[in-house]
Amino acid sequence: MDERDLINRVRAGDGVAERALYDAHVDRVYRLAYRLAGDDALAQDFTQETFIRAFERLGTFRGDSALATWLHAITTTVVLNGLRKVKRFRGREADLEAADGVSGARREAEPDLKARLTRAIDALPQGYRTVFVMHDIEGYTHEEIGVALGVETGTSKAQLSRARAKLRESLADFAGEWVS
Amino acid sequence: MMHDDDKFNEWLRQTAKGYHTPRPTPHDEMWQRIEAERARRAARRVVELRPWLRWTLAAAAVLILGIGVGRWTARQETGAGGGRPVATNDTAGQDLLYQIAATQYLSRTEAFLTGFRSDLRTGRADARFTGQARDLLTTTRLLLDSPAADDPRLGALLEDLELVLVQISQLAAGRDTHDADLITQGMDQRNVLPNLRSAIPAGPVPVRTEGVL
Numbered sequence: 001m002d003e004r005d006l007i008n009r010v011r012a013g014d015g016v017a018e019r020a021l022y023d024a025h026v027d028r029v030y031r032l033a034y035r036l037a038g039d040d041a042l043a044q045d046f047t048q049e050t051f052i053r054a055f056e057r058l059g060t061f062r063g064d065s066a067l068a069t070w071l072h073a074i075t076t077t078v079v080l081n082g083l084r085k086v087k088r089f090r091g092r093e094a095d096l097e098a099a100d101g102v103s104g105a106r107r108e109a110e111p112d113l114k115a116r117l118t119r120a121i122d123a124l125p126q127g128y129r130t131v132f133v134m135h136d137i138e139g140y141t142h143e144e145i146g147v148a149l150g151v152e153t154g155t156s157k158a159q160l161s162r163a164r165a166k167l168r169e170s171l172a173d174f175a176g177e178w179v180s
Numbered sequence: 181m182m183h184d185d186d187k188f189n190e191w192l193r194q195t196a197k198g199y200h201t202p203r204p205t206p207h208d209e210m211w212q213r214i215e216a217e218r219a220r221r222a223a224r225r226v227v228e229l230r231p232w233l234r235w236t237l238a239a240a241a242v243l244i245l246g247i248g249v250g251r252w253t254a255r256q257e258t259g260a261g262g263g264r265p266v267a268t269n270d271t272a273g274q275d276l277l278y279q280i281a282a283t284q285y286l287s288r289t290e291a292f293l294t295g296f297r298s299d300l301r302t303g304r305a306d307a308r309f310t311g312q313a314r315d316l317l318t319t320t321r322l323l324l325d326s327p328a329a330d331d332p333r334l335g336a337l338l339e340d341l342e343l344v345l346v347q348i349s350q351l352a353a354g355r356d357t358h359d360a361d362l363i364t365q366g367m368d369q370r371n372v373l374p375n376l377r378s379a380i381p382a383g384p385v386p387v388r389t390e391g392v393l
């Protein structure tokens with residue numbers, strides 16, 4: 001079915017079309033939510049909220065961009081706002097812990113590359129982390145990221161570059177891994 | 181030949197694939213929850229109209245109370261004065277009306293909060309409290325907008341009560357008792373119940389207006 005037909009049917013209240021639209025996009029929405037949240041329950045909550053909002057607001061979708069891009073803009077808004085609330089709720093303990101890992105103070109106690117990389121990515125400023133996850137891990141283009149986050153393409157590129165630089169600094173102990 | 185930065189970026193891309201690796205998408209599970217949540221929100225949109233209805237009803241109740249009190253007062257004064265014409269003093273009448281309404285409300289709220297605390301201690305506080313809190317909240321807000329709130333002490337008390345009632349009205353049925361404990365802690369810190377009790381005049385609540393608000 002053509003995407004425009006699908007959208008029109010959803011707007012007309014067709015439940016089958018709603019499910020078809022959901023099935024077509026849910027994997028990528030959930031993946032992005034999971035990558036950013038790092039928690040299955042939160043990722044499910046964010047995915048659900050994304051689709052609920054999308055169905056509510058589909059009437060305002062003008063088709064200037066692809067539906068997927070529009071959906072991912074809703075996803076990033078839902079996830080980033082949701083994570084801010086979670087962060088406020090949980091206090092600053094997680095931040096302090098993550099920052100501690102990046103500072104290098106616990107390098108000797110934590111030799112595992114995967115764990116160190118995870119902590120380093122978690123500790124990135126939110127804007128850098130979002131762009132890095134979307135581009136380098138999930139394969140979004142800078143144009144898609146720009147639309148999703150409401151920033152210029154150049155900003156997305158600059159943030160990715162800074163994110164990589166910070167990660168390189170944080171992972172200096174493992175330089176041999178990529179030099180070789 | 182690959183530049184050092186390119187090598188790092190490529191290595192990073194490959195290594196970071198393991199960052200927060202998602203599990204397979206729970207398609208059906210999430211769809212069912214989406215449908216349920218949409219239905220719940222649609223129902224809530226209808227219910228959300230009800231506060232307006234409650235406001236209207238509460239306003240009507242205050243009006244009826246005013247008429248009732250006015251007539252009752254007039255009869256009392258006529259009886260006492262042996263047919264003497266009733267002096268009409270609008271301000272005094274309004275003050276009396278709001279005093280009676282406030283006393284009624286404060287008595288009900290005191291009973292409610294005392295019951296809430298008591299049941300909480302014994303682990304018997306349940307969802308019926310949220311409904312009662314919402315009803316009292318409507319009256320609280322009416323009184324906050326009324327001349328009754330001009331009195332600084334009563335105004336401050338009404339604001340404290342509004343906060344407490346909002347919190348209780350938002351307690352979920354299967355809530356964590358921690359939330360309820362926080363409410364009672366807040367009440368204790370602000371001396372809500374002692375202030376409430378001292379604001380209620382001694383003696384019985386006017387019988388003729390009981391339950392109007």
